[in-house]
Amino acid sequence: MSDRPVPAALLPDPDDPLALAEYAPGGAVALTDAERWPTLDAAGAARLDGVARHPLAPAWVHRTGDRLSADGIARAQAPLPVDGWLAEHLATARKLPAYRRVAATLGDLPSWPTVTREDLLDDVSAFVPLDADLDRMIEGSSSGTTGRALQIPDDVEEVARSFHLLVKLLADQGVQWRPDPGRMALAYVVHQRQAFTYTSSISSFGQATMARLNLHPSQWPATGQRTGFLLAQQPQVITGNPTSLAELLHPDLVAGLRPLALFSGAMALSLGLRRDLERAYGCPVIDVYGLHETRPIAASADGGPFVILDRRVHVEVLDAAGGPVPPGQRGEIVVTAGENPLLPLVRYRTGDFGRLVDVAGRPALADLEGREATRFLALDGSLVPSVDLTQQLQAGGARGWAVRQGVDGSVTATVVGGDAAQIGAALGRLLGQPVTVAAVPTLLDLGEGKPRRYESAAPGT
Amino acid sequence: MAEGPVPFWRRLTNSAGLRDPDRNETATNATPFSPPVDRVSRPAAAPEPAETKVVDSEALLDIWFAREQDDVIVWRSCLPGASAAEIATRLSLVPAAFLADDVDVLQLAENILEIEYGASGTTPPDRRRQEVLRIADQVRATGSAAARRGAALVLWLWASDDLNGPLSVPLSPVYYGRAIAALSFRLAAVVDPAEWVRTADRRDEAARTFLLWSGHLPAGEDEATARSILAMRDSLEQNTALAQTMAEQEHRLQVTKRLQEARAREAAARYSNE
Numbered sequence: 001m002s003d004r005p006v007p008a009a010l011l012p013d014p015d016d017p018l019a020l021a022e023y024a025p026g027g028a029v030a031l032t033d034a035e036r037w038p039t040l041d042a043a044g045a046a047r048l049d050g051v052a053r054h055p056l057a058p059a060w061v062h063r064t065g066d067r068l069s070a071d072g073i074a075r076a077q078a079p080l081p082v083d084g085w086l087a088e089h090l091a092t093a094r095k096l097p098a099y100r101r102v103a104a105t106l107g108d109l110p111s112w113p114t115v116t117r118e119d120l121l122d123d124v125s126a127f128v129p130l131d132a133d134l135d136r137m138i139e140g141s142s143s144g145t146t147g148r149a150l151q152i153p154d155d156v157e158e159v160a161r162s163f164h165l166l167v168k169l170l171a172d173q174g175v176q177w178r179p180d181p182g183r184m185a186l187a188y189v190v191h192q193r194q195a196f197t198y199t200s201s202i203s204s205f206g207q208a209t210m211a212r213l214n215l216h217p218s219q220w221p222a223t224g225q226r227t228g229f230l231l232a233q234q235p236q237v238i239t240g241n242p243t244s245l246a247e248l249l250h251p252d253l254v255a256g257l258r259p260l261a262l263f264s265g266a267m268a269l270s271l272g273l274r275r276d277l278e279r280a281y282g283c284p285v286i287d288v289y290g291l292h293e294t295r296p297i298a299a300s301a302d303g304g305p306f307v308i309l310d311r312r313v314h315v316e317v318l319d320a321a322g323g324p325v326p327p328g329q330r331g332e333i334v335v336t337a338g339e340n341p342l343l344p345l346v347r348y349r350t351g352d353f354g355r356l357v358d359v360a361g362r363p364a365l366a367d368l369e370g371r372e373a374t375r376f377l378a379l380d381g382s383l384v385p386s387v388d389l390t391q392q393l394q395a396g397g398a399r400g401w402a403v404r405q406g407v408d409g410s411v412t413a414t415v416v417g418g419d420a421a422q423i424g425a426a427l428g429r430l431l432g433q434p435v436t437v438a439a440v441p442t443l444l445d446l447g448e449g450k451p452r453r454y455e456s457a458a459p460g461t
Numbered sequence: 462m463a464e465g466p467v468p469f470w471r472r473l474t475n476s477a478g479l480r481d482p483d484r485n486e487t488a489t490n491a492t493p494f495s496p497p498v499d500r501v502s503r504p505a506a507a508p509e510p511a512e513t514k515v516v517d518s519e520a521l522l523d524i525w526f527a528r529e530q531d532d533v534i535v536w537r538s539c540l541p542g543a544s545a546a547e548i549a550t551r552l553s554l555v556p557a558a559f560l561a562d563d564v565d566v567l568q569l570a571e572n573i574l575e576i577e578y579g580a581s582g583t584t585p586p587d588r589r590r591q592e593v594l595r596i597a598d599q600v601r602a603t604g605s606a607a608a609r610r611g612a613a614l615v616l617w618l619w620a621s622d623d624l625n626g627p628l629s630v631p632l633s634p635v636y637y638g639r640a641i642a643a644l645s646f647r648l649a650a651v652v653d654p655a656e657w658v659r660t661a662d663r664r665d666e667a668a669r670t671f672l673l674w675s676g677h678l679p680a681g682e683d684e685a686t687a688r689s690i691l692a693m694r695d696s697l698e699q700n701t702a703l704a705q706t707m708a709e710q711e712h713r714l715q716v717t718k719r720l721q722e723a724r725a726r727e728a729a730a731r732y733s734n735e
Binding site for chain 2: 267
């Protein structure tokens with residue numbers, strides 16, 4: 001595949017007042033293909049080219065690879081050992097700049113203070129080990145739905161390893177997922193007004209192809225283009241969030257796609273949508289709970305409690321004061337996460353709430369709150385996913401917010417920080433109606449939980 | 462600048478708390494080191510507990526680190542300057558009155574900058590003048606005697622041409638703000654400026670630090686040589702506790718820089734929502 005410039009015709013409408021620069025096609029292209037896929041062979045390159053240049057392919061916004069070397073491939077395919085990981089993890093964390101002044105007081109896990117997203121926003125580098133290999137660092141922005149964008153140092157091999165976690169979760173369901181040269185291995189689908197889209201080769205999975213696709217109709221100008229492309233690729237596995245996965249219920253897609261499994265993440269998957277997807281495709285639907293900061297934490301394959309994954313993750317449920325709640329009681333989910341060597345977190349407050357229960361001898365999270373999938377009703381009757389609002393709120397500089405739509409369709413927003421007038425104008429354009437914006441001084445003024453609230457009582461949302 | 466010492470001292474004595482000096486009374490020959498002339502007698506200060514000094518040092522270093530100076534870039538942009546010995550000699554000639562406890566460093570800076578820039582400076586020099594005054598005010602606000610003395614010594618280096626003749630390579634006012642901040646907050650945090658005057662090694666360290674942040678390599682030295690010698694002298698790197706603070710600050714800069722670079726260099730492919 002060659003590095004070619006993006007044709008001007010593919011650029012977004014420069015007069016679009018809601019267009020964000022980072023989503024301009026090719027706006028973040030910086031590497032060569034040899035750097036993106038160091039081991040890519042001719043057959044893999046041909047497969048990748050076949051996807052990228054497919055006549056029905058969307059205009060790719062981005063170009064990105066997994067950057068795995070041959071050694072990195074081997075490491076990414078194997079899960080990190082978990083025996084004794086927590087003690088090792090705490091020893092590493094004790095040396096972090098964030099804990100230098102209190103290191104002497106830190107013993108076993110309960111003696112550690114909790115950490116919040118605000119702490120990472122203040123100085124994420126204090127949570128990066130001094131001896132970390134920064135050459136393996138890639139940048140991930142946790143921006144989806146959880147307040148002001150946070151730049152997260154991700155590890156290139158850990159990101160690649162997350163693919164093999166999906167393979168394992170599927171194997172746990174009795175489904176053997178192996179590379180099929182005739183099919184795309186994975187389609188990661190989103191449904192939002194603007195998004196990074198790309199196609200890539202999975203170096204550690206037979207150089208099979210994958211793509212991040214935006215199912216939003218605006219990205220597929222030709223009639224039948226979206227369905228035609230997906231059917232041509234026949235992705236083995238499709239990942240997404242409830243909003244994007246709901247798009248898969250389109251009859252044309254149900255009739256033609258044959259996925260081995262669907263994975264949902266980021267937001268709560270309702271039981272109704274789960275059942276609809278299971279009926280439509282007759283395959284496992286696995287809901288994965290995790291945060292970008294912590295990486296995947298738990299999974300539910302049946303709509304019941306989320307079983308904590310057998311990896312470097314430890315979950316506690318704490319009360320507001322930071323003490324443990326009685327077994328089975330509701331509290332905030334606090335995670336110690338050791339998969340990402342560049343961000344070894346100890347007792348990270350997720351802002352999500354739930355109960356810690358036992359499922360077949362394994363710890364699990366029940367009644368998980370904080371991941372509600374919300375859509376807003378625009379004046380023209382269309383449904384706008386909350387992520388589109390998130391992009392504009394962040395572009396306006398807000399650090400946190402609560403956006404509510406009443407039964408009558410009226411929308412009010414409460415924001416912390418940022419330019420209220422700019423935000424009001426952008427949300428107004430997005431929803432086709434005036435949006436009242438009020439400013440409050442602190443995140444605490446938004447109440448308990450994550451620094452974002454979306455709620456819509458409008459019909460059909 | 463004025464021809465002789467009289468106008469110079471007259472200007473300074475008006476508001477900065479300096480008295481007309483005895484030309485022979487330098488800080489070097491005042492023994493033991495202390496302000497040689499206290500106009501108001503005061504009880505001897507109790508020695509500061511070690512913990513207080515560390516806190517004070519860290520507070521000064523915090524101010525320095527907040528400037529996010531990248532010394533790699535500074536080294537790369539240095540031009541040949543005066544020799545370290547020439548600056549060190551100039552330091553040793555500092556009149557003891559400059560280091561007195563009751564010198565108002567902001568007033569001193571205003572007076573010396575007026576001499577340097579003139580009263581009616583044009584816009585660019587005036588901007589730099591304001592920057593220096595802002596830093597002098599920061600020095601005053603810290604309440605740190607070390608920072609105040611450090612700033613006063615830099616002011617002396619700028620003003621000393623009047624008494625000791627011009628340096629072999631003139632200093633550029635462009636970097637005045639950077640230089641006074643470096644010596645007041647970085648070097649003074651770890652070495653009492655009294656030592657810059659009294660001890661040969663520390664005087665050399667101060668001279669080299671001053672040259673670096675003034676944008677100069679010591680005369681006759683290339684970048685590698687100058688870096689090597691200053692690294693050997695650098696008290697901050699040799700102070701274990703404070704070196705840790707510095708290492709963490711450099712780490713912070715590195716992580717921030719690498720995150721920005723990583724963002725510009727593309728993300729990596731991801732496989733699911735989180």
